[in-house]
Amino acid sequence: MSLDRAARERLVRALAASMIEHAEELTSLDQAIGDGDHGLNMKRGFEAVLATLPGLADKSLPEMLKAIGMTLVMKVGGASGPLVGTFFMELGKALPEQPARADLVAATDKAINAVKTRGRSEAGQKTLLDVLVPVQAVFAGGGDARAIAAEAAQAADRTTPMLATRGRASFLGERSIGHMDPGSRSASLLISAAVAALEFEAIS
Amino acid sequence: MSNSSSGNVGIVIVSHSSKIAEGAADMVRQMVGNAVPLAWTGGDTDGGLGTNVAGILEAIEAAWSPAGVAILVDLGGAETNSEMAVEMLAEDRRARVVVCNAPVVEGAVIAATESSGGSSLAAVKRSAEEFYA
Numbered sequence: 096m097s098l099d100r101a102a103r104e105r106l107v108r109a110l111a112a113s114m115i116e117h118a119e120e121l122t123s124l125d126q127a128i129g130d131g132d133h134g135l136n137m138k139r140g141f142e143a144v145l146a147t148l149p150g151l152a153d154k155s156l157p158e159m160l161k162a163i164g165m166t167l168v169m170k171v172g173g174a175s176g177p178l179v180g181t182f183f184m185e186l187g188k189a190l191p192e193q194p195a196r197a198d199l200v201a202a203t204d205k206a207i208n209a210v211k212t213r214g215r216s217e218a219g220q221k222t223l224l225d226v227l228v229p230v231q232a233v234f235a236g237g238g239d240a241r242a243i244a245a246e247a248a249q250a251a252d253r254t255t256p257m258l259a260t261r262g263r264a265s266f267l268g269e270r271s272i273g274h275m276d277p278g279s280r281s282a283s284l285l286i287s288a289a290v291a292a293l294e295f296e297a298i299s
Numbered sequence: 300m301s302n303s304s305s306g307n308v309g310i311v312i313v314s315h316s317s318k319i320a321e322g323a324a325d326m327v328r329q330m331v332g333n334a335v336p337l338a339w340t341g342g343d344t345d346g347g348l349g350t351n352v353a354g355i356l357e358a359i360e361a362a363w364s365p366a367g368v369a370i371l372v373d374l375g376g377a378e379t380n381s382e383m384a385v386e387m388l389a390e391d392r393r394a395r396v397v398v399c400n401a402p403v404v405e406g407a408v409i410a411a412t413e414s415s416g417g418s419s420l421a422a423v424k425r426s427a428e429e430f431y432a
Contacts, residue, residue: 130315130374132349139345168383172343172351174376177383213379263375 097193102293103159104152109292110163111141113284124277128264132173133277140171140179156194160187174262175278178214178223179285185209200235207231214261221259221271223278226250230286240290251275251283308414308423309336309362311370312407313355313377315348317341323371323404327411334415338362350377355384359396367395367420371407371427395420401427 098106114121114137122134144151144166151159164184168176189202207227211217218228226247233246252275259271262278310327314320320341327337338361343349355370362368370385372378381398388396397420399406406427413426 130348132343132347135347136343136349139343169351169353170344172349172376172380174379176352176376177379181383213382 098156098293100152103154103156104148106289106292107144107148107151107159107163109288110285111145113288114138114141114281117281117284121277121281124275124280127274128259128267128271129277130173130263133175133281136171136173136175137179137281140167140176143167143170155192157187157190157192160184160190162187174214175223175281178210178278179281181209181213182206182227200231203231203234216261219257220261221254221257221264221276221279222261223276223282225254225257225276226279226282226286240294243290244287247283247286251279254279306366307335307364307417308366308410308420309338309359309364309368310407310411310414310423311355311358311362311368312337312339312341312403313350313358313370313381314339314341314373314403315350315377316373317346319373319403323407326404327407330408331411331415335411336362336364336368337411350380352380352384352387355381356387359384359388359392363392365395366414367397369410369414369420369423369427370396370398371401371403371410372398373403377403397424399424399427401430405430 118134118138121137122131125131125133144163147166151162154162160183164180164187167183168180185206186202189205191198216222216224218224229250230243230247233242254276256272259265264271312320312323320339324337324339338358340354340358344351359368370381372381378398385393385396409430410423410427413423
């Protein structure tokens with residue numbers, strides 16, 4: 096996969112647009128079971144990322160991803176800043192400049208493990224890992240853009256009946272059941288935006 | 300944020316609310332005076348409720364002591380952001396900063412009291428965490 100400058104910028108703009116457009120939805124999900132700032136936090140973070148364009152897209156793909164991660168860590172706040180920021184930073188560290196699909200699979204695997212370590216969490220606790228882990232399985236299994244985006248949306252939906260045992264929602268115990276996890280929703284939106292922007296079928 | 304120069308373990312207070320962080324720091328100051336390097340941070344980068352890594356890094360710098368720094372945090376994001384901040388420190392400092400698993404106000408007061416007697420970083424952390432034991 097070779098992402099030229101235009102494609103890198105398109106990716107950044109698509110990720111940011113997905114968070115900015117869905118900020119209110121994410122915040123309202125977070126008001127149900129968290130502290131009600133997830134949408135605002137993610138929007139602030141990705142607006143800060145946008146502000147680093149056009150220079151951001153001049154960087155190589157790995158350097159660009161690391162820079163996005165660092166901006167998110169510094170600007171998003173909440174627990175999401177370090178978690179989502181770590182994903183991008185580790186993805187950047189693990190990717191070669193012109194990754195083949197296998198490189199991308201290996202790199203996303205490392206990035207997801209870094210998120211697990213950062214959050215001291217595993218899938219099944221009603222967090223963004225409940226999207227990242229199943230989507231990674233589809234990706235590693237050869238799934239195309241449509242399959243990846245579909246799994247991301249379904250995985251976020253599957254967090255609704257889950258009991259939160261990690262993160263702020265875990266304070267609510269059984270009252271966390273019946274609400275979609277906001278971090279899973281934002282992860283799902285970012286994944287869908289990324290695969291759409293990358294014209295993922297072209298990756299081989 | 301406030302500071303003091305001493306060889307005692309530094310204390311950093313991280314809350315989602317700058318008012319809580321500042322208030323807890325006031326309580327620490329009243330207990331231990333200026334015997335302990337102390338700094339606090341609270342709020343997100345827009346001044347709302349939350350925590351942010353840049354603020355935590357500044358606070359660690361302000362409370363830096365060769366004996367190390369103990370961080371007291373309130374809720375989840377404060378802990379995650381503090382751990383992230385610690386990892387972003389220079390390598391020689393990283394091992395000398397710990398995040399305590401303790402209530403932020405009581406933990407800060409107890410940690411500072413322990414530090415003011417010249418205790419090690421490990422002892423300061425242990426005292427703060429005994430509150431939960």
